[in-house]
Amino acid sequence: xxxxxxxxxxxxxxxxxxxxxxxxxxxxxxxxxxxxxxxxxxxxxxxxxxxxxxxxxxxxxxxxxxxxxxxxxxxxxxxxxxxxxxxxxxxxxxxxxxxxxxxxxxxxxxxxxxxxxxxxxxxxxx
Numbered sequence: 482x483x484x485x486x487x488x489x490x491x492x493x494x495x496x497x498x499x500x501x502x503x504x505x506x507x508x509x510x511x512x513x514x515x516x517x518x519x520x521x522x523x524x525x526x527x528x529x530x531x532x533x534x535x536x537x538x539x540x541x542x543x544x545x546x547x548x549x550x551x552x553x554x555x556x557x558x559x560x561x562x563x564x565x566x567x568x569x570x571x572x573x574x575x576x577x578x579x580x581x582x583x584x585x586x587x588x589x590x591x592x593x594x595x596x597x598x599x600x601x602x603x604x605x606x607x
Contacts, residue, residue: 500557506535507554507582519581522550531579554582555589562589569595572602 510524522533526547533550555568562568566589570576576586590598 503557517575517578518583519576519578519586520583521578521580522582525550533580550582551587554584555587558584565591567592567595569598572598
């Protein structure tokens with residue numbers, strides 16, 4: 482059985498011809514933040530929280546929805562997430578930018594752990 486892939490961009494799915502095609506598509510719209518080391522995706526739709534979204538690859542000539550850029554990048558570089566996992570921008574690695582897709586700044590964790598980290602970061606900022 483094929484591993485779970487929420488976004489359809491993981492290397493173990495057939496939705497992209499190759500992970501390289503996904504990376505090339507991202508790089509066309511990416512800037513590098515020298516201060517934080519973030520890869521900032523500058524295109525696509527933006528959620529109220531600042532997360533960037535891209536269209537999933539077309540299947541049989543039809544759009545299949547949208548995916549968060551950071552989740553799709555994590556799946557391309559690290560494989561599909563396990564059920565119940567989400568991708569966190571790791572503040573300990575200098576990242577708190579929801580538009581960042583740099584693999585070194587992303588880490589899978591549970592929703593509970595992601596929210597715990599967010600509360601800790603907000604307390605530290607105040």
